[in-house]
Amino acid sequence: MDGGLLKRFLGYAGRVLHVDLTRGKVTAEPLRKELAEGLLGGFGVNNKLAYDYAPAGVNPLSPESLVVFGAGPLNGTLAPGAAKIHVTAKMPLTGFYGTCGGGGGFALQLKLAGYDHVVVAGRADRPVYILIDGGDVKLLSAEDLWGEPTYEATLELWERHQGSSVVAVGPAGERLVKFSLTLVDNVATLGRGGLGAVFGSKNLKAVVARGSGEVEVADRERFMKTVNELRERIEKYPLRPLLAEYGMMAGWGAWAEMFQVPVEEAQRYFDPELFSSRVKVASVACPSCPFSCKFLFRESGVDVWAADYFTPLAAFGYAFQITDHSKILRITAAVNQYGLDMLSLSSLVNLVLELHSRGVISSDELGGLKPESNAETVLAVARLVAERRHIGEVLAEGWREVVRRFGEVAENGVATVKGLDVLYDPRRTY
Numbered sequence: 001m002d003g004g005l006l007k008r009f010l011g012y013a014g015r016v017l018h019v020d021l022t023r024g025k026v027t028a029e030p031l032r033k034e035l036a037e038g039l040l041g042g043f044g045v046n047n048k049l050a051y052d053y054a055p056a057g058v059n060p061l062s063p064e065s066l067v068v069f070g071a072g073p074l075n076g077t078l079a080p081g082a083a084k085i086h087v088t089a090k091m092p093l094t095g096f097y098g099t100c101g102g103g104g105g106f107a108l109q110l111k112l113a114g115y116d117h118v119v120v121a122g123r124a125d126r127p128v129y130i131l132i133d134g135g136d137v138k139l140l141s142a143e144d145l146w147g148e149p150t151y152e153a154t155l156e157l158w159e160r161h162q163g164s165s166v167v168a169v170g171p172a173g174e175r176l177v178k179f180s181l182t183l184v185d186n187v188a189t190l191g192r193g194g195l196g197a198v199f200g201s202k203n204l205k206a207v208v209a210r211g212s213g214e215v216e217v218a219d220r221e222r223f224m225k226t227v228n229e230l231r232e233r234i235e236k237y238p239l240r241p242l243l244a245e246y247g248m249m250a251g252w253g254a255w256a257e258m259f260q261v262p263v264e265e266a267q268r269y270f271d272p273e274l275f276s277s278r279v280k281v282a283s284v285a286c287p288s289c290p291f292s293c294k295f296l297f298r299e300s301g302v303d304v305w306a307a308d309y310f311t312p313l314a315a316f317g318y319a320f321q322i323t324d325h326s327k328i329l330r331i332t333a334a335v336n337q338y339g340l341d342m343l344s345l346s347s348l349v350n351l352v353l354e355l356h357s358r359g360v361i362s363s364d365e366l367g368g369l370k371p372e373s374n375a376e377t378v379l380a381v382a383r384l385v386a387e388r389r390h391i392g393e394v395l396a397e398g399w400r401e402v403v404r405r406f407g408e409v410a411e412n413g414v415a416t417v418k419g420l421d422v423l424y425d426p427r428r429t430y
């Protein structure tokens, strides 16, 4: 590959990496100036690259589909909170292009390795991972990692490539579950709509990036003045200590109010003192971010990384009346290890309870499970989906297939947009 492409604009690394998994070929091209100027940042350029390089009408799970990673001009600088990587792909759950953003260190490492974007095409004939190690880009065997849960695969790749950042898929993505996603550095979710399945369809277990370069800015003095001013403002932000301690949980009270959950009821699920002293092991921040909204927990001696605690508490705790933190953490770990979307899983578990109570599905179709509103049921359904067994084979196809199979009872059970369940039902929000 051409390692001599010049950096063309300050703030950008100046190169787009192309990886063809079918041919095992890696090339690079300069980032075109009109793209960088006209479509500022990772999100905009990503979509143009997908538009330019993906064939029209492509099947999201075919070799011709693309996964486009993008970092923007502020990634890799000291701009507070400029950490997110964007990924654009045609999503199997919706059949539409989607662009997702996730924290962690991937955007930083990609820029330091000398690339703004990575366009991944094709399908490897065996499981692989992509290693972007400065100017050196390789496809390496992931046969020993295939089937590994996301946390373990990431830990192993960190061990092999120390100081790197890892975007990895779990067993659900490998089995093309349409609401599977990827994790960035174990602490950030990336890819609602089935990015995990797109990885799986390409036999792609992970993308690993590590760099030692730097990102130059046009006017270092003025840039740092602005950065320092922003930092000072953030320091003085009254909610900063709360956000740094509890992450999104700082908004638990506001959420309860919005959903008309009585205060005492909301408090049953979240005790800030217990959370700080006994539940949380450490807060985790993305590079350059003064907030640390992500967490490391430990349950029965096992590390549990989490993008946030709010989502599992709302999607599993409140939804199924589970107040025991250790059970919430077991669910968080399992769902992340499989690489499933928590929100989609939560609404599907709810549907399973409804279908079973109406006699539409039997315990046999649930692998012998007698579903109840508890952690054991959530864990069992997550497993059936990730392994595509029994009812899990239908649920793994997402809401469109579930509605086709179960009709009105399923259709009325959730609000979806183009087959993807929405974060919060707007009819309850406003």
Ligand code: SF4
Residues within 6 Å of the ligand: 081, 082, 083, 084, 103, 104, 284, 285, 286, 289, 290, 291, 292, 293, 294
């Ligand atoms: S730590 Fe949280 S607030 Fe900071 S960049 Fe990451 S996701 Fe955003």
